Amino acid sequence: xxxxxxxxxxxxxxxxxxxxxxxxxxxxxxxxxxxxxxxxxxxxxxxxxxxxxxxxxxxxxxxxxxxxxxxxxxxxxxxxxxxxxxxxxxxxxxxxxxxxxxxxxxxxxxxxxxxxxx
Amino acid sequence: xxxxxxxxxxxxxxxxxxxxxxxxxxxxxxxxxxxxxxxxxxxxxxxxxxxxxxxxxxxxxxxxxxxxxxxxxxxxxxxxxxxxxxxxxxxxxxxxxxxxxxxxxxxxxxxxxxxxxxxxxxxxxxxxxxxxxxxxxxxxxxxxxxxxxxxxxxxxxxxxxxxxxxxxxxxxxxxxxxxxxxxxxxxxxxxxxxxxxxxxxxxxxxxxxxxxxxxxxxxxxxxxxxxxxxxxxxxxxxxxxxxxxxxxxxxxxxxxxxxxxxxxxxxxxxxxxxxxxxxxxxxxxxxxxxxxxxxxxxxxxxxxxxxxxxxxxxxxxxxxxxxxxxxxxxxxxxxxxxxxxxxxxxxxxxxxxxxxxxxxxxxxxxxxxxxxxxxxxxxxxxxxxxxxxxx
Numbered sequence: 001x002x003x004x005x006x007x008x009x010x011x012x013x014x015x016x017x018x019x020x021x022x023x024x025x026x027x028x029x030x031x032x033x034x035x036x037x038x039x040x041x042x043x044x045x046x047x048x049x050x051x052x053x054x055x056x057x058x059x060x061x062x063x064x065x066x067x068x069x070x071x072x073x074x075x076x077x078x079x080x081x082x083x084x085x086x087x088x089x090x091x092x093x094x095x096x097x098x099x100x101x102x103x104x105x106x107x108x109x110x111x112x113x114x115x116x117x118x
Numbered sequence: 119x120x121x122x123x124x125x126x127x128x129x130x131x132x133x134x135x136x137x138x139x140x141x142x143x144x145x146x147x148x149x150x151x152x153x154x155x156x157x158x159x160x161x162x163x164x165x166x167x168x169x170x171x172x173x174x175x176x177x178x179x180x181x182x183x184x185x186x187x188x189x190x191x192x193x194x195x196x197x198x199x200x201x202x203x204x205x206x207x208x209x210x211x212x213x214x215x216x217x218x219x220x221x222x223x224x225x226x227x228x229x230x231x232x233x234x235x236x237x238x239x240x241x242x243x244x245x246x247x248x249x250x251x252x253x254x255x256x257x258x259x260x261x262x263x264x265x266x267x268x269x270x271x272x273x274x275x276x277x278x279x280x281x282x283x284x285x286x287x288x289x290x291x292x293x294x295x296x297x298x299x300x301x302x303x304x305x306x307x308x309x310x311x312x313x314x315x316x317x318x319x320x321x322x323x324x325x326x327x328x329x330x331x332x333x334x335x336x337x338x339x340x341x342x343x344x345x346x347x348x349x350x351x352x353x354x355x356x357x358x359x360x361x362x363x364x365x366x367x368x369x370x371x372x373x374x375x376x377x378x379x380x381x382x383x384x385x386x387x388x389x390x391x392x393x394x395x396x397x398x399x400x401x402x403x404x405x406x407x408x409x410x411x412x413x414x415x416x417x418x419x420x421x422x423x424x425x426x427x428x429x430x431x432x433x434x435x436x437x438x439x440x441x442x443x444x445x446x447x448x449x450x451x452x453x454x455x456x457x458x459x460x461x462x463x464x465x466x467x468x469x470x471x472x473x474x475x476x477x478x479x480x481x482x483x484x485x486x487x488x489x490x491x492x493x494x495x496x497x498x499x500x501x502x503x504x505x506x507x508x509x
Contacts, residue, residue, distance in 0.1 A: 028283075057489060
């Protein structure tokens with residue numbers, strides 16, 4: 001019986017539920033990276049990070065933490081562990097192909113100097 | 119196989135950055151929380167290293183990188199690159215190799231800074247209900263909310279060095295971490311809100327503006343954000359004092375007494391004199407600090423000595439006078455014994471501040487757990503629906 005409770009809740013908890021709760025006690029909230037669009041027409045830019053239990057809370061926390069002074073009109077949150085990045089140690093070699101290719105820049109072409117609208 | 123978490127860390131796996139050094143181009147995110155192999159599979163850094171160098175893989179995980187020739191080379195090359203970045207006055211980013219001492223020193227400094235912001239909410243939060251108008255209450259609430267935000271920016275910066283926010287919170291609550299001694303003084307009248315804004319936030323700004331150029335990227339970026347917001351804090355404090363100073367005789371006296379109370383403690387916020395500050399020199403060599411404690415203190419005194427004239431109040435320092443030769447104001451000796459006492463936990467409010475912080479953390483535990491449980495339940499439900507939709 002349930003000790004007179006009309007809801008069937010006698011205040012005791014099944015043993016396995018307690019074990020489950022212990023398992024999650026003090027569980028850290030995941031880390032989210034926050035991106036803010038400062039005004040229409042501009043890209044979202046990384047603003048910082050925060051901890052939140054889920055995406056919905058992360059968006060609310062991001063609003064409170066990173067847009068207290070009209071810094072944004074839109075916020076993205078991304079789980080930090082979902083971001084894939086280039087290797088920092090390989091940065092020289094990895095970005096080498098862009099260096100030494102001056103001809104990719106308009107300033108490389110000198111013959112057109114003085115010609116209007118070019 | 120997962121990275122062994124550092125002592126005190128729970129569930130979060132910051133991998134030591136130097137482990138990556140010299141390894142092939144594995145792809146990882148900024149904080150190295152998640153390590154992926156080139157094919158995008160969820161490999162852990164230890165597995166990656168073991169695959170790359172089967173003979174020496176595990177030893178690279180040990181504390182001392184000198185156990186293998188490869189690790190030695192990596193540390194040497196890392197140090198050279200680190201030194202070059204500092205010489206160029208560029209910035210160190212989370213995944214760069216850095217000396218352990220640099221990392222530890224930053225975690226200590228940023229952690230103390232974060233704790234100061236969090237504890238710093240208390241003297242002002244105590245005055246929200248007693249602030250003299252709705253406007254003043256709103257302003258004070260905004261300011262306290264900013265302090266919480268500053269704490270969070272700083273905890274994130276420290277986390278990028280591999281120490282979790284939870285670990286830092288535990289250190290604070292267990293009394294193992296320090297925070298600025300200034301917050302152990304009581305705010306006894308409304309005028310203290312003015313004096314705190316003008317003097318305490320003013321000292322913080324003088325200290326923090328050069329930190330925007332700190333060599334550790336995430337710290338500098340957090341400081342830029344914080345400095346922008348602090349200027350509101352200082353101006354609102356100045357305005358409170360200004361209004362009181364131009365009010366009745368009793369109000370003016372209240373403003374003067376608050377300035378008298380907060381002047382010396384605010385000068386001590388810059389830390390001990392240069393000759394007595396063991397960490398300063400190393401910190402300057404690493405481009406974390408840009409000016410010495412005494413240089414910043416002098417800069418602050420020079421500003422106050424002029425600003426106090428606008429208020430029509432005085433600073434409680436008989437030795438304060440303009441020195442033509444130096445081009446600075448001279449000022450009196452500070453009571454460094456008091457500073458040491460407060461820092462050692464024997465200030466007027468140390469135990470009260472710590473007790474309040476502990477209480478808030480413990481009483482909020484059920485909220486954190488409930489939010490996590492809800493997130494878990496919703497995730498499970500979504501997964502079920504996805505499976506249902508797919509079948």
